[in-house]
Amino acid sequence: MSHRKVVLVTGASSGFGEAIAGLLAKRDLEVFGTSRHPLANGSVPGVSMGPLDVRMDESVRACVDTILDRTGRLDILVNNAGYVQGGAIEEVTLEQAKAQFETNFFGAVRMVKAVLPTMRKQGSGRIINISSVAGLIAAPFLGFYNASKFALEGYTESLRHELRPFNIGVSLVEPGFFKTNIGRNRQYGAEPINDYDPWRRRGLSSIERLESQGPGPEAVAECVLRIVESRSPALRYRVGTDARRYIRLRRILPASTFERGVRRAFKLDAKS
Numbered sequence: 001m002s003h004r005k006v007v008l009v010t011g012a013s014s015g016f017g018e019a020i021a022g023l024l025a026k027r028d029l030e031v032f033g034t035s036r037h038p039l040a041n042g043s044v045p046g047v048s049m050g051p052l053d054v055r056m057d058e059s060v061r062a063c064v065d066t067i068l069d070r071t072g073r074l075d076i077l078v079n080n081a082g083y084v085q086g087g088a089i090e091e092v093t094l095e096q097a098k099a100q101f102e103t104n105f106f107g108a109v110r111m112v113k114a115v116l117p118t119m120r121k122q123g124s125g126r127i128i129n130i131s132s133v134a135g136l137i138a139a140p141f142l143g144f145y146n147a148s149k150f151a152l153e154g155y156t157e158s159l160r161h162e163l164r165p166f167n168i169g170v171s172l173v174e175p176g177f178f179k180t181n182i183g184r185n186r187q188y189g190a191e192p193i194n195d196y197d198p199w200r201r202r203g204l205s206s207i208e209r210l211e212s213q214g215p216g217p218e219a220v221a222e223c224v225l226r227i228v229e230s231r232s233p234a235l236r237y238r239v240g241t242d243a244r245r246y247i248r249l250r251r252i253l254p255a256s257t258f259e260r261g262v263r264r265a266f267k268l269d270a271k272s
């Protein structure tokens with residue numbers, strides 16, 4: 001039985017997850033991180049790394065059972081594992097679209113289902129879902145990524161209401177563009193259609209530029225730490241000046257003006 005609070009961070013081999021697990025491990029917390037290939041992906045100081053594929057029920061069950069066997073408790077779940085399915089909506093196969101949801105949405109759902117019996121029994125807990133500004137504002141050529149994060153947003157809002165009586169806090173973190181391995185791990189439509197070439201090329205290269213010029217993942221880790229340490233965490237946390245700017249513009253601008261801005265940002269109105 002652990003005397004420290006126990007944290008589980010999914011997708012801790014890279015990017016946000018690695019930064020989150022590493023920062024939390026510097027506090028008085030017992031931190032478990034996961035990867036689909038934990039040995040190949042090295043270690044994060046102070047973090048116990050274990051295997052997890054959030055697409056598989058068995059893997060999720062084994063991951064949570066292993067932690068419970070070792071510690072007897074689980075206080076904080078950070079649902080971070082995810083990737084981006086890019087490409088025009090017509091170019092992405094149904095199989096790829098479902099795969100995007102299996103990781104980004106149902107992956108989080110599986111994890112929540114696995115930890116809730118323990119958290120309810122404990123009478124306390126915290127669930128932090130790493131969403132994105134892409135869960136609030138849709139960009140071209142990221143349609144299924146947007147859809148998976150929009151789904152996570154709605155699910156999390158509902159979950160927060162339901163878990164309040166059990167003293168389980170639920171929050172969303174909505175980063176803007178950050179430099180991680182997300183670009184390198186991006187998937188593309190398996191059924192490319194030449195007609196989309198110029199727009200897809202310009203749209204995706206705008207996204208790649210924003211990611212590669214973005215800051216490192218530390219601010220997201222600091223935000224998660226703030227949530228962990230807060231007595232009453234809010235529902236939503238925006239991270240990054242770009243994230244806050246996009247959301248503010250979306251709120252204050254007429255819908256048609258905002259839409260024109262998105263088209264300009266992704267250079268969509270050029271004829272070819």
Ligand SMILES: NC(=O)c1ccc[n+]([C@@H]2O[C@H](COP(=O)([O-])OP(=O)(O)OC[C@H]3O[C@@H](n4cnc5c(N)ncnc54)[C@H](OP(=O)(O)O)[C@@H]3O)[C@@H](O)[C@H]2O)c1
Nearest residue numbers: 011013014015016035036053054081082132178180181182
């Ligand atoms: N970077 C950004 O600009 C940005 C902005 C907003 C939101 N986000 C979100 O932040 C989260 C982390 O992304 P990142 O930028 O840190 O990307 P990253 O550097 O590519 O890291 C992704 C992590 O997810 C894990 N993962 C992927 N598929 C998995 C699966 N099926 N089961 C378990 N783990 C899996 C990977 O672990 P293994 O490969 O080792 O299994 C890796 O640790 C994602 O949910 C992403 O949507 C990123």
